[in-house]
Amino acid sequence: MTHPLPIETLVRRVARQVRLRRAEHAGVRGAFWGAAAAALLLVFRSPLGAVALALAAGLVAAGVLAGVAWGLARRVGARDAARVADRAFALDDRVATVLEWAERPDRTPLVDALVADTLARVEALEPRRMVERVSPREARWLPVPVLAGLVLLLAPPVPMPAGGLPDFLPSRGDEEREERSASTLLEERTRPLAKEPLKRAMLEERDFAQRAGASGAASAGDLAAIFKDTSLSGQRPDFNSFLKKGDERLKLLENVDRLPDLQSDFTSTTYKMVFRKSKALSSGLRPDQISPQKLRELLDEMERLGRKGGTWGGDAAEGMEALEGGETDKALQAMQKALDKMRAMDEAQRSGKGLRGGRERDRGARGRDRGRGEGVGPEDQDFGDTDGLLPGTGRSPLAKGEATARLRARPYDVGVEGESRRGRKDGYDTNLTGRGGTMGSRLQYLGVVGQYRKQMEDAIAREQIPREYHDQIKEYFQALDER
């Protein structure tokens, strides 16, 4: 079956319009470039004479003709024309489908219905412009070469240089004069600026010290006179240390990475995201019901994040190994460990401990100082790793430390004292001091409560605990905090 005549006619009409529009478009472009060439030619019209005018007109005409010919010569595919017609008349791709399916051997009976339907619609169409006119960029600039050509045409011919070139070389005297003036300028430019004698801080201090000395006579406005009855009167101001400290503070400000990041959104941290994923992965499921693929993806993601500066990468890798060996339980434990570390790092960052520099850098030194009896605040302790916090899991062979004197100040105080423990995994062994120190407990209250709170949150997330109980459980732990 061939395409019905009205459809073919429509497609041909669209193709013709496309070609005409192309010809217009290319014709304008050709006119611009032809006019530009003609204007250039008119600049040199004095040697060419009257021929220049004819040549310029010829160039413009040639540009227009070349563009039009190029636009008309380019073929327009029937399918492209059909799609343009479909869009122009809102025919919902009917014409393009008919054109493609009417001659196919595997055509279905519905194609006949489609052809009939399309034919009826095409016959009812009123002929109108289907392809929009598109102005080329050159159309805006076309007046420029045209006007330039007209101006050049009306103006007297531009004089062209004849014979030899004029002698642009300067005379010897001028040259010397110029050299002299140039050398003067050069000297002025290269002469170093006279250095102003800088007053050093030490000199100023010496002057001040002479005036502010204890033996010197007090003059009006002298600071020593104000502080003469105090211990400060005998002290010399140390400007050097002030300047040094000032310098250090300024340098600190330059290290942007050490300044606290006040603009971070801690509600959508990496830990939160990973925790949410792990919750989604394991909520309400036993270990044997968890998709290993999803668990692997999560561990893989955690390992990737760990490589960017986290300490949990090893645990994630262990988890992946366990998963490869089919040990889902171990993999889940490893994931939990990694999560704990992420949480610890997250909390540390949130409280400002994550800032590089000061505290973190000093931590190693403080750890060494602990052996010499210096007190350690609870904020210096790292609870990220769970080893060593539960009874019997500590591996330190060292004797537990004694309570500090400060903690013994009141016999009813119950405090904690501990020592950091170096090893494959850094840990922290603690002793209970005060009244409870005589008892066998070697656990730190805050650490244990924190750990149980963590387990409680995981249990709420993982196990099917009725929603009504969630708040009660959380309130209980909150009450423990307040005590």
Added chain:
Amino acid sequence: MGQEERAREFVGAFQALRAEVEKVIVGHGEIITHVLTGMFAGGHILLEGVPGLGKTLLIKTLAEGLELSFSRIQFTPDLMPADIVGTNIIVEDADGRKHFQFQHGPIFAHILLADEINRATPKTQSALLEGMQEGAVTVGGASRPLPAPFFVLATQNPIEMEGTYPLPEAQLDRFFFKLRVRYPALEELNAIIDRTTQARQVAVNRVLSGPTVLGFRELIREVPIASHVRDFASAIVMATHPQWDQAPEVARRFVRYGASPRGAQALVLGAKVRALAEGRYNVSVDDIKALAAPALRHRIILNFEGEAEGVDTDTLVGQIVESVEAAAVERKEVFLR
């Protein structure tokens, strides 16, 4: 009867069935259309929405409008696969001899309503897999065909809710469309209140039989599609894959796995139904665009960044469709755009 006549009959049947469902269901016009589209295309539909939006009622009403057997399974965490497909039981005949007899499960029905499908464990959810894809179930080593047409309409609560088990990707892919049932507008809510709190009962007429539905399914496959429309559908599906060299930036950034070939099939078949239901005999680009979201939203798996950013798959599909369309236009010269 000519194909043109049959096409007109299809349009009438589609409108009639839609009108019957709308007697009971207020609003959700697009959802009803998509459910009917999926049914006539021979696919299964997953309806997602919070409880109380009328998902189950919509499906029950649809079943009442069809002369087909209907069964409903309420999925619970303790539901077992045998509760769905059936099992062999020992029976004693008149001679006193005992033998196994297959007890058909509720899956042996034309229309199966799997209510709250994500409340059952993945093992039980998977019991539907074979039936949905093959139209048959295997029990005790014997394959038993399901009645034709077989049509699963499942409802699920959003996965963020308590006590839900997300459907595995393999099963999600077997659903032709995933439809999101949204909360009704104020006027619709008023109409729901008026319609459901009064004494009058609405009777739904049966307007279509099983063989008629099967006949329409054959007719739909005959709807022609132009190559540029098919290419557009393929380009959309390919653009959901971040590995594709022409994939848009959103797909590269947020997608882990793109839609499967089943997604492309669903897109084109759904577009054919839509075209025929609107009285057209060919598929247009607009049909593809209209069905991109229901056909692809459940087949795109977001990566970690996508989930962390809370990217909505509907928005993602919309952006992918736009970028594919823009790229197609960009390739054409100015007079053919």
